Amino acid sequence: MRFDVITLFPELFAPLLTTGITRRAFESGQVDVQLTNPRDFAEGAYRRVDDRPFGGGPGMVMMAEPLAQTLSHIREQRQTQAPVVLFSPIGKVLDHALVSEFATGEGAILLCGRYEGLDQRFIDAHVDMQVSLGDFVLSGGEIAAMALLDAVARLQPGVLGDPMSHHQDSFNPALDGLLDCPHYTRPEVWGGVAVPEILLSGHHVNIERWRREKRLALTARNRPDLLVRARSEGRLTPQDEQYLSKVSPSLL
Ligand SMILES: C[S@@+](CC[C@H](N)C(=O)[O-])C[C@H]1O[C@@H](n2cnc3c(N)ncnc32)[C@H](O)[C@@H]1O
Known part of the structure:
Protein backbone atom coordinates (compact mmCIF):
# COMPACT_ATOMS: atom_id res chain seq x y z
CA MET A 1 0.00 0.00 0.00
CA ARG A 2 1.15 3.52 -0.67
CA PHE A 3 0.54 6.59 1.45
CA ASP A 4 1.42 9.98 0.00
CA VAL A 5 1.75 12.65 2.65
CA ILE A 6 1.39 16.30 1.72
CA THR A 7 3.25 18.30 4.34
CA LEU A 8 5.15 21.55 4.72
CA PHE A 9 7.43 19.75 7.19
CA PRO A 10 8.51 16.41 5.68
CA GLU A 11 11.51 16.28 8.04
CA LEU A 12 9.15 15.58 10.94
CA PHE A 13 8.48 12.09 9.54
CA ALA A 14 12.09 10.82 9.57
CA PRO A 15 12.03 9.50 13.17
CA LEU A 16 8.76 7.64 12.57
CA LEU A 17 9.98 6.02 9.37
CA THR A 18 13.37 4.92 10.72
CA THR A 19 12.74 3.94 14.35
CA GLY A 20 11.13 1.12 16.30
CA ILE A 21 9.34 -2.05 15.30
CA THR A 22 7.23 -0.41 12.56
CA ARG A 23 10.39 0.68 10.72
CA ARG A 24 10.42 -2.74 8.99
CA ALA A 25 7.09 -2.00 7.36
CA PHE A 26 8.22 1.41 6.13
CA GLU A 27 11.72 0.42 5.00
CA SER A 28 10.58 -2.71 3.17
CA GLY A 29 7.91 -0.73 1.32
CA GLN A 30 5.14 -2.89 2.81
CA VAL A 31 3.76 0.50 3.83
CA ASP A 32 5.29 2.80 1.24
CA VAL A 33 5.31 6.42 2.48
CA GLN A 34 6.08 9.22 0.02
CA LEU A 35 6.42 12.77 1.32
CA THR A 36 5.64 15.78 -0.84
CA ASN A 37 6.06 19.42 0.13
CA PRO A 38 3.56 21.85 -1.44
CA ARG A 39 6.22 24.54 -1.22
CA ASP A 40 7.94 22.75 -4.12
CA PHE A 41 4.84 23.53 -6.23
CA ALA A 42 4.43 27.16 -5.12
CA GLU A 43 5.25 30.06 -7.39
CA GLY A 44 7.38 33.17 -6.93
CA ALA A 45 10.72 33.83 -5.30
CA TYR A 46 9.30 33.16 -1.83
CA ARG A 47 7.35 30.03 -2.85
CA ARG A 48 4.42 31.21 -0.84
CA VAL A 49 1.90 28.63 0.29
CA ASP A 50 -0.27 30.74 2.62
CA ASP A 51 -2.01 34.09 2.68
CA ARG A 52 -4.21 36.22 4.93
CA PRO A 53 -7.86 35.20 5.37
CA PHE A 54 -10.54 37.06 3.43
CA GLY A 55 -12.83 38.81 5.90
CA GLY A 56 -9.95 39.52 8.26
CA GLY A 57 -9.05 37.75 11.47
CA PRO A 58 -5.91 36.20 12.86
CA GLY A 59 -3.55 33.73 11.23
CA MET A 60 -2.94 32.57 7.69
CA VAL A 61 -4.70 30.14 5.35
CA MET A 62 -3.08 27.55 3.08
CA MET A 63 -3.66 28.57 -0.54
CA ALA A 64 -5.56 26.25 -2.88
CA GLU A 65 -3.29 26.42 -5.94
CA PRO A 66 -0.02 24.97 -4.50
CA LEU A 67 -2.09 22.18 -2.96
CA ALA A 68 -3.87 21.48 -6.26
CA GLN A 69 -0.52 21.34 -8.08
CA THR A 70 0.89 18.99 -5.43
CA LEU A 71 -2.12 16.73 -5.67
CA SER A 72 -2.04 16.51 -9.43
CA HIS A 73 1.70 15.65 -9.28
CA ILE A 74 0.97 12.85 -6.79
CA ARG A 75 -1.95 11.53 -8.87
CA GLU A 76 0.38 11.26 -11.87
CA GLN A 77 2.89 9.26 -9.80
CA ARG A 78 0.42 6.83 -8.26
CA GLN A 79 -0.80 3.84 -10.22
CA THR A 80 -3.99 3.47 -8.19
CA GLN A 81 -6.74 5.91 -7.32
CA ALA A 82 -6.57 6.96 -3.69
CA PRO A 83 -8.83 8.94 -1.37
CA VAL A 84 -7.62 12.31 -0.12
CA VAL A 85 -7.72 12.45 3.67
CA LEU A 86 -7.40 15.81 5.36
CA PHE A 87 -6.45 15.90 9.04
CA SER A 88 -8.66 18.38 10.82
CA PRO A 89 -10.29 18.88 14.22
CA ILE A 90 -13.67 18.96 12.45
CA GLY A 91 -13.23 15.43 11.05
CA LYS A 92 -14.36 11.98 12.14
CA VAL A 93 -12.31 10.89 15.14
CA LEU A 94 -9.71 8.24 14.28
CA ASP A 95 -10.46 4.88 15.90
CA HIS A 96 -9.60 1.21 15.50
CA ALA A 97 -12.30 0.63 12.87
CA LEU A 98 -10.99 3.42 10.65
CA VAL A 99 -7.36 2.33 11.15
CA SER A 100 -8.34 -1.23 10.15
CA GLU A 101 -9.96 0.07 6.96
CA PHE A 102 -6.74 1.86 6.01
CA ALA A 103 -4.63 -1.14 7.07
CA THR A 104 -6.38 -3.39 4.57
CA GLY A 105 -6.75 -0.85 1.76
CA GLU A 106 -4.44 0.34 -0.99
CA GLY A 107 -3.39 3.53 0.78
CA ALA A 108 -4.39 7.16 0.66
CA ILE A 109 -3.20 10.70 0.13
CA LEU A 110 -2.80 12.26 3.57
CA LEU A 111 -2.99 16.02 3.76
CA CYS A 112 -1.49 17.84 6.75
CA GLY A 113 -2.88 21.30 7.37
CA ARG A 114 -1.02 24.16 9.02
CA TYR A 115 -1.92 27.71 10.10
CA GLU A 116 -5.69 28.26 10.35
CA GLY A 117 -6.29 25.48 7.85
CA LEU A 118 -6.90 25.24 4.09
CA ASP A 119 -8.85 27.36 1.61
CA GLN A 120 -12.32 25.76 1.71
CA ARG A 121 -12.53 25.69 -2.09
CA PHE A 122 -9.69 23.16 -2.21
CA ILE A 123 -11.39 21.04 0.45
CA ASP A 124 -14.71 21.09 -1.43
CA ALA A 125 -13.05 20.14 -4.72
CA HIS A 126 -10.58 17.46 -3.61
CA VAL A 127 -10.95 16.14 -0.07
CA ASP A 128 -12.81 12.84 0.38
CA MET A 129 -12.64 12.52 4.15
CA GLN A 130 -11.62 14.61 7.15
CA VAL A 131 -10.06 12.81 10.11
CA SER A 132 -9.42 14.16 13.60
CA LEU A 133 -7.07 12.85 16.26
CA GLY A 134 -9.38 14.07 19.03
CA ASP A 135 -11.08 17.07 20.57
CA MET A 164 -0.65 -12.34 18.54
CA SER A 165 0.49 -8.97 19.97
CA HIS A 166 -2.13 -6.85 18.28
CA HIS A 167 -4.73 -9.58 18.66
CA GLN A 168 -4.80 -8.93 22.42
CA ASP A 169 -4.53 -5.14 22.14
CA SER A 170 -7.29 -2.80 23.24
CA PHE A 171 -10.25 -2.26 20.86
CA ASN A 172 -9.66 -5.40 18.78
CA PRO A 173 -13.10 -6.55 17.60
CA ALA A 174 -11.61 -9.91 16.56
CA LEU A 175 -11.13 -10.52 20.28
CA ASP A 176 -13.85 -8.62 22.15
CA GLY A 177 -13.34 -4.89 21.52
CA LEU A 178 -12.51 -4.32 25.20
CA LEU A 179 -9.52 -2.55 26.76
CA ASP A 180 -6.31 -4.49 27.36
CA CYS A 181 -5.47 -6.00 30.77
CA PRO A 182 -2.50 -4.90 32.94
CA HIS A 183 0.91 -6.47 32.21
CA TYR A 184 3.79 -7.32 34.56
CA THR A 185 7.41 -8.41 34.10
CA ARG A 186 10.45 -9.15 36.26
CA PRO A 187 11.26 -8.70 39.10
CA GLU A 188 8.47 -10.51 40.94
CA VAL A 189 8.51 -7.84 43.65
CA TRP A 190 9.17 -4.22 42.76
CA GLY A 191 8.82 -1.26 45.11
CA GLY A 192 7.44 -3.64 47.72
CA VAL A 193 4.60 -4.70 45.38
CA ALA A 194 4.34 -8.30 44.22
CA VAL A 195 3.07 -9.45 40.84
CA PRO A 196 -0.48 -10.91 41.11
CA GLU A 197 0.08 -14.46 42.30
CA ILE A 198 -2.11 -16.02 39.64
CA LEU A 199 0.31 -14.93 36.90
CA LEU A 200 3.02 -17.09 38.51
CA SER A 201 0.74 -20.11 38.90
CA GLY A 202 1.28 -21.58 35.43
CA HIS A 203 -2.45 -22.35 35.35
CA HIS A 204 -3.36 -21.05 31.89
CA VAL A 205 -7.12 -21.30 32.19
CA ASN A 206 -7.12 -19.32 35.44
CA ILE A 207 -4.68 -16.78 34.01
CA GLU A 208 -6.90 -16.25 30.97
CA ARG A 209 -9.95 -15.82 33.23
CA TRP A 210 -8.04 -13.31 35.40
CA ARG A 211 -7.03 -11.34 32.30
CA ARG A 212 -10.56 -11.38 30.97
CA GLU A 213 -11.90 -10.06 34.27
CA LYS A 214 -9.29 -7.28 34.34
CA ARG A 215 -10.31 -6.31 30.79
CA LEU A 216 -13.96 -6.25 31.80
CA ALA A 217 -13.38 -4.25 34.99
CA LEU A 218 -11.09 -1.72 33.29
CA THR A 219 -13.48 -1.25 30.39
CA ALA A 220 -16.43 -0.85 32.75
CA ARG A 221 -14.56 1.83 34.66
CA ASN A 222 -12.81 3.73 31.85
CA ARG A 223 -14.86 3.10 28.70
CA PRO A 224 -18.40 1.94 29.52
CA ASP A 225 -19.35 2.75 25.90
CA LEU A 226 -17.13 -0.13 24.71
CA LEU A 227 -18.77 -2.47 27.17
CA VAL A 228 -22.23 -1.50 25.93
CA ARG A 229 -21.09 -2.19 22.37
CA ALA A 230 -19.51 -5.56 23.27
CA ARG A 231 -22.78 -6.56 24.95
CA SER A 232 -24.93 -5.48 22.01
CA GLU A 233 -22.66 -7.43 19.63
CA GLY A 234 -22.98 -10.56 21.75
CA ARG A 235 -19.32 -10.60 22.81
CA LEU A 236 -19.99 -11.02 26.54
CA THR A 237 -20.52 -14.49 27.98
CA PRO A 238 -22.87 -15.32 30.88
CA GLN A 239 -19.69 -15.70 32.99
CA ASP A 240 -18.64 -12.16 32.00
CA GLU A 241 -22.07 -10.80 32.95
CA GLN A 242 -21.93 -12.57 36.30
CA TYR A 243 -18.52 -11.03 37.00
CA LEU A 244 -19.68 -7.57 35.94
CA SER A 245 -22.75 -7.75 38.15
CA LYS A 246 -20.36 -8.18 41.09
CA VAL A 247 -17.89 -5.40 40.18
CA SER A 248 -20.14 -2.81 38.54
CA PRO A 249 -23.84 -3.60 38.98
CA SER A 250 -24.84 -0.14 37.76
CA LEU A 251 -23.64 -1.03 34.26
CA LEU A 252 -26.03 -3.90 33.74
C1 LIG B 1 -3.94 25.22 14.13
S1 LIG B 1 -4.76 23.93 13.29
C2 LIG B 1 -6.15 24.71 12.61
C3 LIG B 1 -7.33 24.63 13.50
C4 LIG B 1 -8.62 25.16 12.90
N1 LIG B 1 -8.58 26.58 12.75
C5 LIG B 1 -9.77 24.77 13.81
O1 LIG B 1 -9.95 25.42 14.82
O2 LIG B 1 -10.49 23.79 13.50
C6 LIG B 1 -3.72 23.61 11.91
C7 LIG B 1 -3.84 22.22 11.33
O3 LIG B 1 -3.52 21.26 12.30
C8 LIG B 1 -4.20 20.06 12.03
N2 LIG B 1 -4.94 19.68 13.23
C9 LIG B 1 -5.17 20.43 14.32
N3 LIG B 1 -5.86 19.77 15.24
C10 LIG B 1 -6.10 18.55 14.74
C11 LIG B 1 -6.78 17.39 15.23
N4 LIG B 1 -7.39 17.39 16.41
N5 LIG B 1 -6.81 16.31 14.45
C12 LIG B 1 -6.23 16.29 13.23
N6 LIG B 1 -5.57 17.36 12.71
C13 LIG B 1 -5.50 18.47 13.45
C14 LIG B 1 -5.11 20.31 10.84
O4 LIG B 1 -4.51 19.78 9.68
C15 LIG B 1 -5.19 21.81 10.81
O5 LIG B 1 -5.43 22.31 9.51
Missing part, protein backbone atom coordinates in the same frame (compact mmCIF):
# COMPACT_ATOMS: atom_id res chain seq x y z
CA PHE A 136 -8.06 19.34 20.79
CA VAL A 137 -6.12 21.52 18.37
CA LEU A 138 -2.64 20.64 17.09
CA SER A 139 -0.34 23.06 15.27
CA GLY A 140 -0.40 20.84 12.21
CA GLY A 141 -1.74 17.59 10.77
CA GLU A 142 1.65 15.83 10.81
CA ILE A 143 1.24 14.24 14.24
CA ALA A 144 -2.19 12.97 13.22
CA ALA A 145 -0.76 11.55 9.96
CA MET A 146 2.03 9.85 11.91
CA ALA A 147 -0.48 8.37 14.35
CA LEU A 148 -2.42 6.86 11.45
CA LEU A 149 0.72 5.55 9.69
CA ASP A 150 2.07 3.98 12.88
CA ALA A 151 -1.24 2.30 13.68
CA VAL A 152 -1.56 1.00 10.09
CA ALA A 153 2.03 -0.29 10.02
CA ARG A 154 1.73 -2.33 13.21
CA LEU A 155 -1.31 -4.13 11.78
CA GLN A 156 0.62 -5.37 8.74
CA PRO A 157 1.47 -9.10 8.71
CA GLY A 158 4.97 -9.83 10.04
CA VAL A 159 5.61 -6.36 11.47
CA LEU A 160 5.18 -7.18 15.15
CA GLY A 161 7.55 -9.85 16.50
CA ASP A 162 4.63 -11.90 17.81
CA PRO A 163 1.60 -11.91 15.48
Whole structure:
Protein backbone atom coordinates (compact mmCIF):
# COMPACT_ATOMS: atom_id res chain seq x y z
CA MET A 1 0.00 0.00 0.00
CA ARG A 2 1.15 3.52 -0.67
CA PHE A 3 0.54 6.59 1.45
CA ASP A 4 1.42 9.98 0.00
CA VAL A 5 1.75 12.65 2.65
CA ILE A 6 1.39 16.30 1.72
CA THR A 7 3.25 18.30 4.34
CA LEU A 8 5.15 21.55 4.72
CA PHE A 9 7.43 19.75 7.19
CA PRO A 10 8.51 16.41 5.68
CA GLU A 11 11.51 16.28 8.04
CA LEU A 12 9.15 15.58 10.94
CA PHE A 13 8.48 12.09 9.54
CA ALA A 14 12.09 10.82 9.57
CA PRO A 15 12.03 9.50 13.17
CA LEU A 16 8.76 7.64 12.57
CA LEU A 17 9.98 6.02 9.37
CA THR A 18 13.37 4.92 10.72
CA THR A 19 12.74 3.94 14.35
CA GLY A 20 11.13 1.12 16.30
CA ILE A 21 9.34 -2.05 15.30
CA THR A 22 7.23 -0.41 12.56
CA ARG A 23 10.39 0.68 10.72
CA ARG A 24 10.42 -2.74 8.99
CA ALA A 25 7.09 -2.00 7.36
CA PHE A 26 8.22 1.41 6.13
CA GLU A 27 11.72 0.42 5.00
CA SER A 28 10.58 -2.71 3.17
CA GLY A 29 7.91 -0.73 1.32
CA GLN A 30 5.14 -2.89 2.81
CA VAL A 31 3.76 0.50 3.83
CA ASP A 32 5.29 2.80 1.24
CA VAL A 33 5.31 6.42 2.48
CA GLN A 34 6.08 9.22 0.02
CA LEU A 35 6.42 12.77 1.32
CA THR A 36 5.64 15.78 -0.84
CA ASN A 37 6.06 19.42 0.13
CA PRO A 38 3.56 21.85 -1.44
CA ARG A 39 6.22 24.54 -1.22
CA ASP A 40 7.94 22.75 -4.12
CA PHE A 41 4.84 23.53 -6.23
CA ALA A 42 4.43 27.16 -5.12
CA GLU A 43 5.25 30.06 -7.39
CA GLY A 44 7.38 33.17 -6.93
CA ALA A 45 10.72 33.83 -5.30
CA TYR A 46 9.30 33.16 -1.83
CA ARG A 47 7.35 30.03 -2.85
CA ARG A 48 4.42 31.21 -0.84
CA VAL A 49 1.90 28.63 0.29
CA ASP A 50 -0.27 30.74 2.62
CA ASP A 51 -2.01 34.09 2.68
CA ARG A 52 -4.21 36.22 4.93
CA PRO A 53 -7.86 35.20 5.37
CA PHE A 54 -10.54 37.06 3.43
CA GLY A 55 -12.83 38.81 5.90
CA GLY A 56 -9.95 39.52 8.26
CA GLY A 57 -9.05 37.75 11.47
CA PRO A 58 -5.91 36.20 12.86
CA GLY A 59 -3.55 33.73 11.23
CA MET A 60 -2.94 32.57 7.69
CA VAL A 61 -4.70 30.14 5.35
CA MET A 62 -3.08 27.55 3.08
CA MET A 63 -3.66 28.57 -0.54
CA ALA A 64 -5.56 26.25 -2.88
CA GLU A 65 -3.29 26.42 -5.94
CA PRO A 66 -0.02 24.97 -4.50
CA LEU A 67 -2.09 22.18 -2.96
CA ALA A 68 -3.87 21.48 -6.26
CA GLN A 69 -0.52 21.34 -8.08
CA THR A 70 0.89 18.99 -5.43
CA LEU A 71 -2.12 16.73 -5.67
CA SER A 72 -2.04 16.51 -9.43
CA HIS A 73 1.70 15.65 -9.28
CA ILE A 74 0.97 12.85 -6.79
CA ARG A 75 -1.95 11.53 -8.87
CA GLU A 76 0.38 11.26 -11.87
CA GLN A 77 2.89 9.26 -9.80
CA ARG A 78 0.42 6.83 -8.26
CA GLN A 79 -0.80 3.84 -10.22
CA THR A 80 -3.99 3.47 -8.19
CA GLN A 81 -6.74 5.91 -7.32
CA ALA A 82 -6.57 6.96 -3.69
CA PRO A 83 -8.83 8.94 -1.37
CA VAL A 84 -7.62 12.31 -0.12
CA VAL A 85 -7.72 12.45 3.67
CA LEU A 86 -7.40 15.81 5.36
CA PHE A 87 -6.45 15.90 9.04
CA SER A 88 -8.66 18.38 10.82
CA PRO A 89 -10.29 18.88 14.22
CA ILE A 90 -13.67 18.96 12.45
CA GLY A 91 -13.23 15.43 11.05
CA LYS A 92 -14.36 11.98 12.14
CA VAL A 93 -12.31 10.89 15.14
CA LEU A 94 -9.71 8.24 14.28
CA ASP A 95 -10.46 4.88 15.90
CA HIS A 96 -9.60 1.21 15.50
CA ALA A 97 -12.30 0.63 12.87
CA LEU A 98 -10.99 3.42 10.65
CA VAL A 99 -7.36 2.33 11.15
CA SER A 100 -8.34 -1.23 10.15
CA GLU A 101 -9.96 0.07 6.96
CA PHE A 102 -6.74 1.86 6.01
CA ALA A 103 -4.63 -1.14 7.07
CA THR A 104 -6.38 -3.39 4.57
CA GLY A 105 -6.75 -0.85 1.76
CA GLU A 106 -4.44 0.34 -0.99
CA GLY A 107 -3.39 3.53 0.78
CA ALA A 108 -4.39 7.16 0.66
CA ILE A 109 -3.20 10.70 0.13
CA LEU A 110 -2.80 12.26 3.57
CA LEU A 111 -2.99 16.02 3.76
CA CYS A 112 -1.49 17.84 6.75
CA GLY A 113 -2.88 21.30 7.37
CA ARG A 114 -1.02 24.16 9.02
CA TYR A 115 -1.92 27.71 10.10
CA GLU A 116 -5.69 28.26 10.35
CA GLY A 117 -6.29 25.48 7.85
CA LEU A 118 -6.90 25.24 4.09
CA ASP A 119 -8.85 27.36 1.61
CA GLN A 120 -12.32 25.76 1.71
CA ARG A 121 -12.53 25.69 -2.09
CA PHE A 122 -9.69 23.16 -2.21
CA ILE A 123 -11.39 21.04 0.45
CA ASP A 124 -14.71 21.09 -1.43
CA ALA A 125 -13.05 20.14 -4.72
CA HIS A 126 -10.58 17.46 -3.61
CA VAL A 127 -10.95 16.14 -0.07
CA ASP A 128 -12.81 12.84 0.38
CA MET A 129 -12.64 12.52 4.15
CA GLN A 130 -11.62 14.61 7.15
CA VAL A 131 -10.06 12.81 10.11
CA SER A 132 -9.42 14.16 13.60
CA LEU A 133 -7.07 12.85 16.26
CA GLY A 134 -9.38 14.07 19.03
CA ASP A 135 -11.08 17.07 20.57
CA PHE A 136 -8.06 19.34 20.79
CA VAL A 137 -6.12 21.52 18.37
CA LEU A 138 -2.64 20.64 17.09
CA SER A 139 -0.34 23.06 15.27
CA GLY A 140 -0.40 20.84 12.21
CA GLY A 141 -1.74 17.59 10.77
CA GLU A 142 1.65 15.83 10.81
CA ILE A 143 1.24 14.24 14.24
CA ALA A 144 -2.19 12.97 13.22
CA ALA A 145 -0.76 11.55 9.96
CA MET A 146 2.03 9.85 11.91
CA ALA A 147 -0.48 8.37 14.35
CA LEU A 148 -2.42 6.86 11.45
CA LEU A 149 0.72 5.55 9.69
CA ASP A 150 2.07 3.98 12.88
CA ALA A 151 -1.24 2.30 13.68
CA VAL A 152 -1.56 1.00 10.09
CA ALA A 153 2.03 -0.29 10.02
CA ARG A 154 1.73 -2.33 13.21
CA LEU A 155 -1.31 -4.13 11.78
CA GLN A 156 0.62 -5.37 8.74
CA PRO A 157 1.47 -9.10 8.71
CA GLY A 158 4.97 -9.83 10.04
CA VAL A 159 5.61 -6.36 11.47
CA LEU A 160 5.18 -7.18 15.15
CA GLY A 161 7.55 -9.85 16.50
CA ASP A 162 4.63 -11.90 17.81
CA PRO A 163 1.60 -11.91 15.48
CA MET A 164 -0.65 -12.34 18.54
CA SER A 165 0.49 -8.97 19.97
CA HIS A 166 -2.13 -6.85 18.28
CA HIS A 167 -4.73 -9.58 18.66
CA GLN A 168 -4.80 -8.93 22.42
CA ASP A 169 -4.53 -5.14 22.14
CA SER A 170 -7.29 -2.80 23.24
CA PHE A 171 -10.25 -2.26 20.86
CA ASN A 172 -9.66 -5.40 18.78
CA PRO A 173 -13.10 -6.55 17.60
CA ALA A 174 -11.61 -9.91 16.56
CA LEU A 175 -11.13 -10.52 20.28
CA ASP A 176 -13.85 -8.62 22.15
CA GLY A 177 -13.34 -4.89 21.52
CA LEU A 178 -12.51 -4.32 25.20
CA LEU A 179 -9.52 -2.55 26.76
CA ASP A 180 -6.31 -4.49 27.36
CA CYS A 181 -5.47 -6.00 30.77
CA PRO A 182 -2.50 -4.90 32.94
CA HIS A 183 0.91 -6.47 32.21
CA TYR A 184 3.79 -7.32 34.56
CA THR A 185 7.41 -8.41 34.10
CA ARG A 186 10.45 -9.15 36.26
CA PRO A 187 11.26 -8.70 39.10
CA GLU A 188 8.47 -10.51 40.94
CA VAL A 189 8.51 -7.84 43.65
CA TRP A 190 9.17 -4.22 42.76
CA GLY A 191 8.82 -1.26 45.11
CA GLY A 192 7.44 -3.64 47.72
CA VAL A 193 4.60 -4.70 45.38
CA ALA A 194 4.34 -8.30 44.22
CA VAL A 195 3.07 -9.45 40.84
CA PRO A 196 -0.48 -10.91 41.11
CA GLU A 197 0.08 -14.46 42.30
CA ILE A 198 -2.11 -16.02 39.64
CA LEU A 199 0.31 -14.93 36.90
CA LEU A 200 3.02 -17.09 38.51
CA SER A 201 0.74 -20.11 38.90
CA GLY A 202 1.28 -21.58 35.43
CA HIS A 203 -2.45 -22.35 35.35
CA HIS A 204 -3.36 -21.05 31.89
CA VAL A 205 -7.12 -21.30 32.19
CA ASN A 206 -7.12 -19.32 35.44
CA ILE A 207 -4.68 -16.78 34.01
CA GLU A 208 -6.90 -16.25 30.97
CA ARG A 209 -9.95 -15.82 33.23
CA TRP A 210 -8.04 -13.31 35.40
CA ARG A 211 -7.03 -11.34 32.30
CA ARG A 212 -10.56 -11.38 30.97
CA GLU A 213 -11.90 -10.06 34.27
CA LYS A 214 -9.29 -7.28 34.34
CA ARG A 215 -10.31 -6.31 30.79
CA LEU A 216 -13.96 -6.25 31.80
CA ALA A 217 -13.38 -4.25 34.99
CA LEU A 218 -11.09 -1.72 33.29
CA THR A 219 -13.48 -1.25 30.39
CA ALA A 220 -16.43 -0.85 32.75
CA ARG A 221 -14.56 1.83 34.66
CA ASN A 222 -12.81 3.73 31.85
CA ARG A 223 -14.86 3.10 28.70
CA PRO A 224 -18.40 1.94 29.52
CA ASP A 225 -19.35 2.75 25.90
CA LEU A 226 -17.13 -0.13 24.71
CA LEU A 227 -18.77 -2.47 27.17
CA VAL A 228 -22.23 -1.50 25.93
CA ARG A 229 -21.09 -2.19 22.37
CA ALA A 230 -19.51 -5.56 23.27
CA ARG A 231 -22.78 -6.56 24.95
CA SER A 232 -24.93 -5.48 22.01
CA GLU A 233 -22.66 -7.43 19.63
CA GLY A 234 -22.98 -10.56 21.75
CA ARG A 235 -19.32 -10.60 22.81
CA LEU A 236 -19.99 -11.02 26.54
CA THR A 237 -20.52 -14.49 27.98
CA PRO A 238 -22.87 -15.32 30.88
CA GLN A 239 -19.69 -15.70 32.99
CA ASP A 240 -18.64 -12.16 32.00
CA GLU A 241 -22.07 -10.80 32.95
CA GLN A 242 -21.93 -12.57 36.30
CA TYR A 243 -18.52 -11.03 37.00
CA LEU A 244 -19.68 -7.57 35.94
CA SER A 245 -22.75 -7.75 38.15
CA LYS A 246 -20.36 -8.18 41.09
CA VAL A 247 -17.89 -5.40 40.18
CA SER A 248 -20.14 -2.81 38.54
CA PRO A 249 -23.84 -3.60 38.98
CA SER A 250 -24.84 -0.14 37.76
CA LEU A 251 -23.64 -1.03 34.26
CA LEU A 252 -26.03 -3.90 33.74
C1 LIG B 1 -3.94 25.22 14.13
S1 LIG B 1 -4.76 23.93 13.29
C2 LIG B 1 -6.15 24.71 12.61
C3 LIG B 1 -7.33 24.63 13.50
C4 LIG B 1 -8.62 25.16 12.90
N1 LIG B 1 -8.58 26.58 12.75
C5 LIG B 1 -9.77 24.77 13.81
O1 LIG B 1 -9.95 25.42 14.82
O2 LIG B 1 -10.49 23.79 13.50
C6 LIG B 1 -3.72 23.61 11.91
C7 LIG B 1 -3.84 22.22 11.33
O3 LIG B 1 -3.52 21.26 12.30
C8 LIG B 1 -4.20 20.06 12.03
N2 LIG B 1 -4.94 19.68 13.23
C9 LIG B 1 -5.17 20.43 14.32
N3 LIG B 1 -5.86 19.77 15.24
C10 LIG B 1 -6.10 18.55 14.74
C11 LIG B 1 -6.78 17.39 15.23
N4 LIG B 1 -7.39 17.39 16.41
N5 LIG B 1 -6.81 16.31 14.45
C12 LIG B 1 -6.23 16.29 13.23
N6 LIG B 1 -5.57 17.36 12.71
C13 LIG B 1 -5.50 18.47 13.45
C14 LIG B 1 -5.11 20.31 10.84
O4 LIG B 1 -4.51 19.78 9.68
C15 LIG B 1 -5.19 21.81 10.81
O5 LIG B 1 -5.43 22.31 9.51
